[in-house]
Amino acid sequence: MTAPSLYAPREPIFPKRVTGFFRRMKWWILVVTLGIYYLTPWIRWDRGPNLPDQAVLIDMAHRRFYFFWIEIWPHEFYFVAGLLIMAGLGLFLFTSALGRVWCGYTCPQTVWTDLFILVERWIEGDRNARVKLHHAKWSIRKWRLRFTKWTVWLLISIATGGAWVFYFTDAPTLLRDLHNFSAHPIAYGTIACLTATTFVFGGFMREQVCIYMCPWPRIQAAMMDPDTITVAYREWRGEPRGKQRVEGTGDCIDCMACVNVCPMGIDIRDGQQMECITCALCIDACDDIMDKIGKPRGLIDYLALSDEPAERAGAAPKPLLKHILRPRTILYTVMWSAIGLGLLYALFVRSDIDLTVSPIRNPTYVMQSDGSIRNIYDVRIRNKLGVERRVHVGLTSEATLRIDIQEDDRTLEILIPADTTVLHRVYVTARPEDPAASLAQTELRLWIEDRETGARASRPTSFNGKVVK
Amino acid sequence: MTDKKVDEETGVETTGHTWDGIEELNNPLPRWWLWTLYATIIWAIGYTIAYPAWPMLKGATTGFLGYSTRAEVSEDIANHNAKNSALVAELNAAKLSEIDPNGDLHRYAVARGGSVFRAQCSQCHGSGAAGAKGYPNLLDDDWLWGGSMDAISASVKHGIRNETDDDARYSEMPAYDELLEDDQIKAVVEYVVSLSSAEFDQTLADSGSVVFAEQCSACHGETGLGDREQGAPNLKDAIWLYGGDRETLEDTVRNARFGVMPAWGQRLSDEDVRAVSVYVHGLGGGE
Numbered sequence: 064m065t066a067p068s069l070y071a072p073r074e075p076i077f078p079k080r081v082t083g084f085f086r087r088m089k090w091w092i093l094v095v096t097l098g099i100y101y102l103t104p105w106i107r108w109d110r111g112p113n114l115p116d117q118a119v120l121i122d123m124a125h126r127r128f129y130f131f132w133i134e135i136w137p138h139e140f141y142f143v144a145g146l147l148i149m150a151g152l153g154l155f156l157f158t159s160a161l162g163r164v165w166c167g168y169t170c171p172q173t174v175w176t177d178l179f180i181l182v183e184r185w186i187e188g189d190r191n192a193r194v195k196l197h198h199a200k201w202s203i204r205k206w207r208l209r210f211t212k213w214t215v216w217l218l219i220s221i222a223t224g225g226a227w228v229f230y231f232t233d234a235p236t237l238l239r240d241l242h243n244f245s246a247h248p249i250a251y252g253t254i255a256c257l258t259a260t261t262f263v264f265g266g267f268m269r270e271q272v273c274i275y276m277c278p279w280p281r282i283q284a285a286m287m288d289p290d291t292i293t294v295a296y297r298e299w300r301g302e303p304r305g306k307q308r309v310e311g312t313g314d315c316i317d318c319m320a321c322v323n324v325c326p327m328g329i330d331i332r333d334g335q336q337m338e339c340i341t342c343a344l345c346i347d348a349c350d351d352i353m354d355k356i357g358k359p360r361g362l363i364d365y366l367a368l369s370d371e372p373a374e375r376a377g378a379a380p381k382p383l384l385k386h387i388l389r390p391r392t393i394l395y396t397v398m399w400s401a402i403g404l405g406l407l408y409a410l411f412v413r414s415d416i417d418l419t420v421s422p423i424r425n426p427t428y429v430m431q432s433d434g435s436i437r438n439i440y441d442v443r444i445r446n447k448l449g450v451e452r453r454v455h456v457g458l459t460s461e462a463t464l465r466i467d468i469q470e471d472d473r474t475l476e477i478l479i480p481a482d483t484t485v486l487h488r489v490y491v492t493a494r495p496e497d498p499a500a501s502l503a504q505t506e507l508r509l510w511i512e513d514r515e516t517g518a519r520a521s522r523p524t525s526f527n528g529k530v531v532k
Numbered sequence: 533m534t535d536k537k538v539d540e541e542t543g544v545e546t547t548g549h550t551w552d553g554i555e556e557l558n559n560p561l562p563r564w565w566l567w568t569l570y571a572t573i574i575w576a577i578g579y580t581i582a583y584p585a586w587p588m589l590k591g592a593t594t595g596f597l598g599y600s601t602r603a604e605v606s607e608d609i610a611n612h613n614a615k616n617s618a619l620v621a622e623l624n625a626a627k628l629s630e631i632d633p634n635g636d637l638h639r640y641a642v643a644r645g646g647s648v649f650r651a652q653c654s655q656c657h658g659s660g661a662a663g664a665k666g667y668p669n670l671l672d673d674d675w676l677w678g679g680s681m682d683a684i685s686a687s688v689k690h691g692i693r694n695e696t697d698d699d700a701r702y703s704e705m706p707a708y709d710e711l712l713e714d715d716q717i718k719a720v721v722e723y724v725v726s727l728s729s730a731e732f733d734q735t736l737a738d739s740g741s742v743v744f745a746e747q748c749s750a751c752h753g754e755t756g757l758g759d760r761e762q763g764a765p766n767l768k769d770a771i772w773l774y775g776g777d778r779e780t781l782e783d784t785v786r787n788a789r790f791g792v793m794p795a796w797g798q799r800l801s802d803e804d805v806r807a808v809s810v811y812v813h814g815l816g817g818g819e
Contacts, residue, residue, distance in 0.1 A: 067536065067545055067546075067547060067548070067558050067560075068560060069547075069558065069560050069561060070560050070561050070562070070563040070565070070566050071560035071561070071562060071563060072562075072563045073562060073563070073564065268564075271562060271564065275562055275565065423660065425658070425659060425660030425662065426658075426660055426662035426669075426671070429662070429669065429671040429672050429816065430669075430672060430770055430771055431672050431673050431674075431770070431771075432672065432673050432674040432766065432769035432770055432771050433769065433770065434769075434770035437671075437672075437816065439671070439816065469814060469816070470633035470634075470638075470814060478634075488816075490816060495770070
């Protein structure tokens, strides 16, 4: 016996056209999500003369992230981290409540594959025509169809890769530069790379990406339990499958409609499978057949596996809400909301002027010739407005301390250009007779104030004296 | 061949291998996965040809693309220098004391001076410029040879008490061990203590003041305020280069001190000397 091959070629899948509630919903989601992706960079948002007018912009060169009225600086990256954590928890919540809805409806791999299959069907026809074409010898017609399909795919891919780069710089300018061949090579490289991945993943890899490349199908098992609502086959109603006319058969007439529409190439009647992305197309397909043969819908349906014993016994399943509301989903919701509220709070209390203070601790203090003790602080002041501002620097403390700014003529005022950070050295001095000069530590607070707008901010820090033993 | 062996339990084909009755199932890997592996191998080979990779007896292969990180760094440095050349010219032409403290030139000089300081000066003066025993603290307002921009720049350029630069700042305190009696030394030390401290022996200090007037006032001044022309420290302030306690002072009087600093003008470029002077002047004590 020869050893069997350890490597399997991909089995081509020819999903059949399907109509129904879920298919309609998926089309809407496709239009909305792709619309958001392609159009967002073109939305304009007026921020004044010194700042970009693109509503959503990740400005790497200037270290800024703009999102409509929100501007995020690098030190506020916790907003992004918080949003990522919320995205993670949201994914946990949806998976534990509704299974792999992310995979089935909104994952880019699913959405673009859907779009690519749509193009494929327009050009090459529905399932049967495509199967035939696949097995046909290469002819002028086959070449023509294939070439047309690949061209449309490629155009979609270029648009996909192209849209991505617009998020990182001014979109109209970049579009013009791209056409002039004067854009940065990184822009072309990124477009080329994303075009290639879109073309290959959407056109040829499809379900292989989900099954072999994506970690989520493996992780989801930890999020799901028998109460999770997921796409399943009511085997107790459908089996034994067979012709309707035959006595004793279930509702499943083994028409293979559910298998033919499946983009993952599986048979949902085999039960829960890692490959299933719960796109619900088999539900539409089966409901259609049930209508035709005059049986109730829902042979394949969204259902919780924990309802199986009740349904087998002919009882009604638990209401949907009882499945969804359980400690795990409530916990995820609470965590998700807590982080969301925290971020919102942080967003609204954020000031348009801000400072950080790092006390210089090398040395901890400087002895002046008159015996007074000086501490040095590196003070970074951020002006988050699009206009130049003058801020006054001061301190409050229970001790008597003097404040100076390096190379300043006692005005204690600092000019900060629009939308920038400046670093200044600030000296705080205690006269020898003041207690702070000989105390190990004295608390103080450094303040900045824009006297025109009244905006102010402060940071606590401490003053080190020379302790005489 | 149709003699595929299929495991009855799972319906999965087996490889035909059996160990102690346990059959090995064949859940095949996708073929493209294998292609990806081959592609990475080909890529790796191409990469080692295009880029420096293989170690030889002398050095490594340079690669067809002629890329080297070292060349890239040199190029970056050259680009950087070219970009800064206007500022460097401006720095070399400027009168240091007249540089606008809020201008670009000042920012550049401080940044450049800071890196010169950390590389060349921090060994003695400390990375925070706080000095150490015998090495002056550059953050305070006490200066041996002057704290103006020009005085600092002259100290940096020519150094102090070195033998390589004729224009080095020079002065030498005599070692009084042989020149004075022990009780005279004790007395003058007490007098010096009295200049900056409230706790001292009045009679001893009074006799010390006579010794001071005879021996020390020429350099340190009649009242002990020091003399920057000679690098003679101010003895009335709160700052001591070697220490202000009686024991250390006695050691200083008996054996003298002779702090040396190299002439950095002989080792560094003009712009570096100027930049580090601006940096030191800006540390807090500049006059």
